[in-house]
Amino acid sequence: MADNQKDLYxxxxxxxxxxxxxxxxxxxxxxxxxxxxxxxxxxGYERVSGTAVYPADxxxxxxxxxxxxxxxxxxxxxxxxxxxxxxxMPGIRSVLTNDNPAAKVKWQWAKGHEGPLFDPHCRFEGxxxxxxxxxxxxxxxxALHAILVDYEVLPFVIDERQALKSGAAKVHPDGNQVKKxxxxxxxxxxxxxxxxxxxxxxxxxxxxxxxxxxLHGCVANWDGGSLTIWESSQGVYAVQSKVAATLGLPLSRVxxxxxxxxxxxxxKLQPGKYTIIAALLARQTARPVKLFLSREETFLxxxxxxxxxxxxxxxVKQDGTLTALEFIATATGGAxxxxxxxxxxxxxxxxxxxxxxxxxxxDIFINGGPARPFRAPGHPQCSWALEQIMDELAEAIGMxxxxxxxxxxxxxxxxxxxxxxxxTGLEECIRQGAEAFNWAEARQAASRMNQxxxxxxxxxxxxxxxxxxxxxxxPSTVIVKLFADGSVNLNMGASDIGTGTKTVMAMxxxxxxxxxPELIQIENADTxxxxxxxxxxxxxxVPTEAPTVRSATVEVKRQxxxxxxxxxxxxxxxxxFDGEIVVSTRDxxxxxxxxxxxxxNKRGVVIGIGYRGPNPEGKSVNPFAAQFCEVEVNTRTGExxxxxxxxxxxxxRVINRLTYDNQVFGGITMGIGMGMTEFRQFxxxxxxxxxxxxxxxxxxxxxxxxxxxxxxxxIDLPDPEANNSGAxxxxxxxxxxxxxxxxxxxxxxxxxxxxSTPLNPLQVMSSLANSRRKED
Amino acid sequence: xxxxxxxxxxxxGKGLTRRGFLSTAGATTALVAVSGRINVNxxxxxASEITSEDMAKIxxxxxxxxxxxxVEPRWSLLFVLRDRLGLSGTKVGCERGECGACTVxxxxxxxxxxxxxxxxxxxxxxxxxxxxxxxxxxxxxxxxFLEEDAYQCGYCTPGQIMAAEGLLRINPDxxxxxxxxxxxxxxxxxxxxxxxxxxxxxxxxKKRN
Numbered sequence: 001m002a003d004n005q006k007d008l009y010x011x012x013x014x015x016x017x018x019x020x021x022x023x024x025x026x027x028x029x030x031x032x033x034x035x036x037x038x039x040x041x042x043x044g045y046e047r048v049s050g051t052a053v054y055p056a057d058x059x060x061x062x063x064x065x066x067x068x069x070x071x072x073x074x075x076x077x078x079x080x081x082x083x084x085x086x087x088x089m090p091g092i093r094s095v096l097t098n099d100n101p102a103a104k105v106k107w108q109w110a111k112g113h114e115g116p117l118f119d120p121h122c123r124f125e126g127x128x129x130x131x132x133x134x135x136x137x138x139x140x141x142x143a144l145h146a147i148l149v150d151y152e153v154l155p156f157v158i159d160e161r162q163a164l165k166s167g168a169a170k171v172h173p174d175g176n177q178v179k180k181x182x183x184x185x186x187x188x189x190x191x192x193x194x195x196x197x198x199x200x201x202x203x204x205x206x207x208x209x210x211x212x213x214x215l216h217g218c219v220a221n222w223d224g225g226s227l228t229i230w231e232s233s234q235g236v237y238a239v240q241s242k243v244a245a246t247l248g249l250p251l252s253r254v255x256x257x258x259x260x261x262x263x264x265x266x267x268k269l270q271p272g273k274y275t276i277i278a279a280l281l282a283r284q285t286a287r288p289v290k291l292f293l294s295r296e297e298t299f300l301x302x303x304x305x306x307x308x309x310x311x312x313x314x315x316v317k318q319d320g321t322l323t324a325l326e327f328i329a330t331a332t333g334g335a336x337x338x339x340x341x342x343x344x345x346x347x348x349x350x351x352x353x354x355x356x357x358x359x360x361x362x363d364i365f366i367n368g369g370p371a372r373p374f375r376a377p378g379h380p381q382c383s384w385a386l387e388q389i390m391d392e393l394a395e396a397i398g399m400x401x402x403x404x405x406x407x408x409x410x411x412x413x414x415x416x417x418x419x420x421x422x423x424t425g426l427e428e429c430i431r432q433g434a435e436a437f438n439w440a441e442a443r444q445a446a447s448r449m450n451q452x453x454x455x456x457x458x459x460x461x462x463x464x465x466x467x468x469x470x471x472x473x474x475p476s477t478v479i480v481k482l483f484a485d486g487s488v489n490l491n492m493g494a495s496d497i498g499t500g501t502k503t504v505m506a507m508x509x510x511x512x513x514x515x516x517p518e519l520i521q522i523e524n525a526d527t528x529x530x531x532x533x534x535x536x537x538x539x540x541x542v543p544t545e546a547p548t549v550r551s552a553t554v555e556v557k558r559q560x561x562x563x564x565x566x567x568x569x570x571x572x573x574x575x576x577f578d579g580e581i582v583v584s585t586r587d588x589x590x591x592x593x594x595x596x597x598x599x600x601n602k603r604g605v606v607i608g609i610g611y612r613g614p615n616p617e618g619k620s621v622n623p624f625a626a627q628f629c630e631v632e633v634n635t636r637t638g639e640x641x642x643x644x645x646x647x648x649x650x651x652x653r654v655i656n657r658l659t660y661d662n663q664v665f666g667g668i669t670m671g672i673g674m675g676m677t678e679f680r681q682f683x684x685x686x687x688x689x690x691x692x693x694x695x696x697x698x699x700x701x702x703x704x705x706x707x708x709x710x711x712x713x714x715i716d717l718p719d720p721e722a723n724n725s726g727a728x729x730x731x732x733x734x735x736x737x738x739x740x741x742x743x744x745x746x747x748x749x750x751x752x753x754x755x756s757t758p759l760n761p762l763q764v765m766s767s768l769a770n771s772r773r774k775e776d
Numbered sequence: 777x778x779x780x781x782x783x784x785x786x787x788x789g790k791g792l793t794r795r796g797f798l799s800t801a802g803a804t805t806a807l808v809a810v811s812g813r814i815n816v817n818x819x820x821x822x823a824s825e826i827t828s829e830d831m832a833k834i835x836x837x838x839x840x841x842x843x844x845x846x847v848e849p850r851w852s853l854l855f856v857l858r859d860r861l862g863l864s865g866t867k868v869g870c871e872r873g874e875c876g877a878c879t880v881x882x883x884x885x886x887x888x889x890x891x892x893x894x895x896x897x898x899x900x901x902x903x904x905x906x907x908x909x910x911x912x913x914x915x916x917x918x919x920x921f922l923e924e925d926a927y928q929c930g931y932c933t934p935g936q937i938m939a940a941e942g943l944l945r946i947n948p949d950x951x952x953x954x955x956x957x958x959x960x961x962x963x964x965x966x967x968x969x970x971x972x973x974x975x976x977x978x979x980x981x982k983k984r985n
Contacts, residue, residue, distance in 0.1 A: 044922040047930030049914060050865020050905035054931060057864035090825040137859075138850060213869050213877055213931040213965050262867070262931025263965050295870040498929030498966050658925045662971055666928055669967025695874035695963065702960040703969045708952050710970045 016514040016577040019557040025613065026512075026554050028720045034511045036716070038658035041503040042517060043496070046260075054260045055232040056292055058219040064093055066281045066291030067140035068274060069130040069147050070300065071122035074367035074688035075156035075169065078120045081130055082148040089146060091139035094284040096277065097130040097147075102284055105246060107273055109336035109370065117276060122151075123171055123335035124369050125689050126300025128273050133281040133289050156367040156688040160332035160340075161309060163364045171335055171365035178337050178363035183349060185414070191324025191356030195315025197396040203312065203385040204756040205739070206679035208305040209298075209698060210374055214262020216302045217292030218271075220278040226253050227279055228528075232268060232292075233258040234497050235535020239271040240527045246276050255528040264497050265670075266373035267303040269535045299693035303372025304680060306331045306340045308381040312348070316393040320407035324356040327385070332364045333371035340364065340371055344378035346468045347386050347736075349415030352408040367688060373537065375667075376467060376732035380674055380739055387463035387740035388753065400443075401744065402434045405464055405626075413620040422471075422619050422721040425650025429626040429715055430464050433648030436713050437462075437628040446630070446748065457633045458643075459749025463737030464626035470651070470729035471621025471722050472544030476612040477531040480509060480552040482560070484604050486580075486595045488513065488520045493533030494545050495525040499731055500659030501541050505549045507655055508725060512553040514579065539623065539729025542655065544612055546725035552610025559606045563599035567592050613723075621722045623651040625733040627668065629707075631745040635768060638761030640676065640746060644709035647734060653718040653726035664712040664734045671738020673701045676759045834898045838863070839907030847894045854878045854889035857904060865905035865934045869963070876962030879935035879942075880904050886942035886961070905934035908941060917941045917979040926975035928966035936962045940976045949980055 014033050020026045029035065046052035071078075081097045096103045098118035105117045115121075118128055130147050134140035155169035162168055163176040170176060192198055218231035227249065233239050236256040244254045261268060278291035293302070313326040327348040333340030345359035394404040409427045412418045434440070439460065446458035479491040490509055496502045502524065506517040524530055533545065557577065564582040565572045568590045575582050582597070584590035600606055615621060626648050632641040647664040654660050677699040681692045692698040718726030739757060746764070747753045752771045754763060831846045836853075838861070847856055854871070857863040857880070869877030871890045878889040881903035908915035914922065917940050927933040936959065943950060943958035950958060955976045956969075964972065 040922050040925055044925075045914065047927055047933055048918040048921045048937060049909060050863075050934045052930060053864065054867075056868060057858070059859065059862060059864070136848075137855070138848065211965060213867070213875065213929065213963065215868070260931075261929065263929040265965070292868075295872065295874075498927075500925075500928075662925050662928060662968055665970045666967035669969060670965075694872060695870055696872075700963050700965060701967070701969075702963060703956040703972065704960045706967070706969045708956065708970075708973070 014514045014579070016579065017512060019554060019561060019577065021573065022558060026550060026724050028718055028724065028726050029511065032511055034507050034517065035653070035655050036657060039503060039507060039517060039656055040658065041500055042506045042520065042522065043502055052260045054214055054262055055218060055230040055258060056214050056262065058230045058290065060219065060221060060288040063219070063288040063290055064133040064135060064281070064285055065137040065140045066131060066133045066278050066289045067137065067144055068128050068277060068297070069144045070297060071125060071127040071129050072689070073122065073151055073153050074125045074158055075154040076122050076151040077154060078122065078129065079150040079152055083130065085148070086132065086143040086146040089139065089143050091135035092132055092143050093135070093287070094133045094281050095130065095143065096280060096284065103280060105276060105280065107246065107276065110338065113336050117273060124301070124367050126297060126369055128277065131277045131281060133285050158366055158368060158682045158684050158688045160307065160330055160364040160366050163332070163366050171367055176365045178333065178340060178365055180360065180362045181341065182360045183345065184358040186356030188324045188326050188356045188358045192315045194317070195323040196318040197393060198313065198315045199389055199392040199396060200311070200313040201389060201392065201755060203310045203388065205308050205381040205384050205674070206757050207307040208374060208674050208678050209680060210265045210267035210303055210372070211298055211695070211700070212263030212265060212267065215292045215295065216268065216272060216274060216298055218275050218278050219288060219290045220282040221288035222282055222286070226255070228255045228257065229275060229279065230257045231271060231275060232261045233271065234261065234264040234268045234495050234537055235533070236495065236525050236527050237493055237532055238269060238535045239275065242271050243275060243279065247279060257528070258495055258525045261495060261497060265375045266377070266537055269373060269537050272302060295695070296693045299698065300690060301369045303374065304369060305374035306333050306371045308344060310381065310385040312385045312389045314389045314393055316397060318397050320397065320399050320404050322352055322354040322408050325354050327359045330362045330364055332366045332368065334368040335365060336370045338371040339373065339377060342377045343468050344382055346378060346415060347382040347465060350413055351386065351464070351466050352405065353410040353414070354408070368682070375670060376736050379465065379467065379732070379736045380671065383463055383465055383736050383740045384743065384757065387737060388743055391461070391744045391747065392753070401462060402430060402439055405430055413622070416620055420619055422616060422621050423652070423717055423719040424624055425715040425717045426464060426466065426624040428717070429624050429648040429650050432715060433626045433628055433646055433713055434462070436648070436711065437646045439628060442630055443748070450749065455634060455636045457635055457749035458630065459633065459745040459747065460630045461741050461744030461746070461748055462626060462628045463741040463744060464624070465733055465736035466622050466624050467539055467729065467733040467736065470539040470543065470623040470732065471615055472540035472542070472729065473615045474612040476533050476544050476548040478545065478548040478552045478610045479531060480549065480556050480608045480610070482556050482600070482606045484595065484601050486515065488515060489523060490520055490549065491523045491530050492545060492549065493525065493527070493530045494541055495536045497536045499541065499663060500656055501536065501545065503659060504542055504655045505545060508546050508549045509553050512550055512557070539732040542727050543621070543723055543725070543729055546655065546727050547723035548610045548612040550610070550724050552608045555608030555610060556606050559608060560594060560597060560600065563597045564592050567598050616721045619721060621719065621728060623649065623728040623730060623733045625649045625737065627737045627741045629741050629745050631742065631749060633746055633749045633764065635750060638765035638768065640759055640764065642672065642707040642742070644707050646711040646713060648713040648715060649730060649733060650715040650717055651730040651733065652722055652728035654714045654716045655727055657714070660714060660730060661712040663730050665710050667731070667734025668710065668738050669701050669706050671735045672705060672742070675739030675742045675757055677701055677705065679758050832895050834895055836894065836897055836902060837900065838902045839904060845894070849893065849895055851894045852890050853880070853892040853894045853897045853902070856894040857889060863904050863906055867931055867934055869932065875932070876939060877932050877935040879938040879962060881938055881942050884942065884945055886939045905937060908937065916982040917944065920975045920979035920982055924971050924975035924978055926968055926971040928968050932962060932964045936964065936972055940979060943976065944980050944983055948984060950976070952977065
């Protein structure tokens with residue numbers, strides 16, 4: 001071995017964890033050497049140098065550019081599509097419409113909701129009508145303008161609050177109610193009867209649009225009957241199965257590659273019609289086709305967080321005991337079943353101890369783009385209502401909001417019939433968070449300042465949460481390969497959606513083998529070359545993949561011990577790892593350097609396969625969080641300045657503190673968007689079209705909209721029962737309580753409770769004006 | 777500001793026929809202005825083929841190299857960088873000047889490449905993310921972004937880095953407030969802003985040392 005490779009395998013003085021016997025799960029790490037540290041990403045170089053090739057960057061020889069013509073009306077039937085001008089335009093290689101036999105493909109929106117790919121009945125603005133492939137993207141767009149479509153424009157309904165009224169236009173023949181779900185435990189009537197104080201309010205959250213930075217789309221290419229797709233996706237296997245089912249292909253004929261993606265937030269868990277259209281255009285032209293949506297299209301047809309209308313009623317005793325919660329909500333997933341009310345009531349069911357709960361949620365069709373899961377579906381909406389009503393109760397009984405929440409911390413998952421959580425750090429999140437934030441003093445200081453008068457008001461607010469899942473689970477398969485020189489290749493199907501998955505997994509391997517994380521080569525997110533994984537979403541990637549990676553690494557160690565046993569002529573169970581050597585516990589003179597093991601050198605590689613084991617039975621694995629913020633409200637302009645934010649999170653073991661903090665800040669930032677700047681605006685009275693389908697009119701938070709003082713406080717509580725890594729998910733709890741915490745702070749500052757998002761100057765001023773009017 | 781801002785050395789007045797420019801640019805304008813409405817005249821105008829006499833012969837100075845190109849007058853600098861020159865480090869985010877993913881330096885100043893026609897960029901010094909590298913070595917601003925974990929998905933990152941680079945060239949020691957203002961033309965949907973501000977601070981320190 002060359003001198004400069006000497007330290008390849010082993011980092012000096014690093015103890016290596018014991019290797020469990022075959023078939024046994026590894027014990028939790030009691031002390032870690034790499035895990036928990038702040039380690040920059042293993043693919044950081046690619047991302048900051050510009051060499052990372054995102055699907056939008058793929059450029060193949062002979063590649064054409066695809067584009068989709070979209071319906072400009074919220075509800076219309078197509079009488080005729082005339083492509084005679086378009087198909088003769090320069091550079092146009094293919095035009096597809098529903099009239100073309102090659103496009104006769106069924107698209108399934110949801111079970112029982114199947115239609116043609118180019119559906120002659122367009123039920124939302126942005127539905128696909130036709131598609132072209134051309135030599136340049138400009139030619140493709142030109143051709144779209146030359147396609148003449150004769151639409152029969154139909155009446156529409158674009159507001160779910162109007163959609164169930166008689167006379168409302170019907171999105172589907174059976175009416176506009178998708179479904180109604182209800183839940184109850186205990187008896188809310190007697191619960192309210194037992195309450196000292198009851199508060200009731202109606203709340204609304206506006207629709208929020210994902211708009212990840214990389215546009216949705218893909219490059220598709222056929223080699224004979226085999227299709228390869230480079231898709232901007234959170235889960236290559238999910239794309240593979242949908243494409244194979246839609247086009248009637250064996251899975252082995254569809255390879256999906258997605259090494260990088262520029263954000264998804266749930267909107268890229270599945271492929272879209274665009275994926276199928278790109279494949280069809282590529283087949284028609286026998287050339288690779290790149291089809292990425294325009295920014296405007298991503299506002300129309302690739303998902304949203306549904307708007308929610310929530311009536312919440314809550315009862316509490318004078319001592320802070322919650323007696324009853326009632327939650328009645330409507331929401332819409334758009335023109336097809338898309339989970340409009342999915343887990344919308346979960347926080348009411350599960351977050352705080354309450355014996356009497358009743359929930360009712362109604363999912364409604366409108367002529368709007370179908371929803372897709374958006375970071376913690378249902379939760380930030382529910383939090384907006386629940387956390388504000390909690391503050392109302394606290395005020396009514398004269399109790400501090402933090403104290404009220406602490407009095408109602410559950411030890412079991414009430415929403416799941418009372419099974420225990422493996423671990424819960426909810427209390428620590430609230431208690432330690434409040435302490436680190438200096439909650440009590442900040443509240444008092446703000447009140448003192450506000451009493452002194454002036455138009456700038458200070459407020460301090462908080463909110464807490466549980467996330468519905470976050471424990472991950474099977475299936476997952478991972479392969480770890482140890483090369484003869486001691487360096488490692490990690491092969492897994494999971495996508496790194498920007499959360500740092502690759503780095504976290506490299507740290508797991510490094511911890512278990514005692515090698516340097518940066519020497520680990522990672523191959524991921526390719527159905528042709530990596531192992532099956534579910535899409536990265538639901539805060540489940542780390543708790544799913546980390547234990548699988550650990551199991552695969554442990555398997556490598558077991559194999560190495562077996563090989564060393566042959567070299568040393570010792571039984572396997574007498575051998576253990578000691579740094580860069582394997583040594584016998586019976587006779588320490590019997591030892592071999594790992595990179596000298598004969599079989600390893602002969603084979604050139606040792607392979608360990610890991611499978612994700614089951615989650616603990618009869619228990620629920622969930623992450624918890626609390627957030628605290630301080631705001632300054634200008635009561636003359638309605639502007640809110642966020643002064644500081646603190647997020648305390650209990651997501652089990654902290655693996656990489658650097659990417660962990662980044663997630664926390666990112667979640668808060670996204671919550672600031674939902675709470676303060678973002679809303680989907682339809683031209684409801686006239687055309688029913690979306691009026692703010694661009695980032696100029698739909699405001700995302702910028703660097704100027706986040707407080708310079710942001711703190712992340714991890715409650716590092718390894719969960720030994722959850723999985724062998726001790727980690728739970730983080731990506732979603734970090735964004736759940738943000739908007740509600742801001743609303744509570746604004747109420748603390750102004751005394752006015754604002755029940756609808758976003759808390760922009762217009763909303764704040766009109767709420768302040770209304771409350772002044774009431775006082776007069 | 778660069779000295780020659782006033783005098784546009786743009787080939788749009790020279791090598792182009794007026795008809796060629798209007799027929800190609802017209803379609804693009806209509807695309808932005810009209811959503812869904814069919815404009816048959818535009819369609820027919822665009823249907824005429826763009827021939828080599830409608831193409832503009834330009835030379836772009838990109839990362840210190842002279843690139844001789846034949847471009848359609850309506851092509852954005854962004855399109856030429858990514859799709860004609862393979863410089864895919866510059867990202868496409870909105871193509872309408874809202875997100876900053878395509879930020880490059882033009883004469884040292886951060887500019888949106890999607891809002892700059894390639895023909896407008898002649899005679900200017902264009903620097904892309906690839907131009908910050910020293911061979912395989914990261915530039916100081918890139919290195920700071922890596923160390924501070926100033927990104928998540930990484931897609932807006934080249935644009936963020938170019939904006940930071942431009943800011944630091946004008947203001948080598950900005951306050952955090954000045955950084956937030958300087959970086960506010962670049963959206964990061966993942967919300968890595970606190971780490972981005974740390975990175976720009978740290979890049980400034982690296983450059984000053």
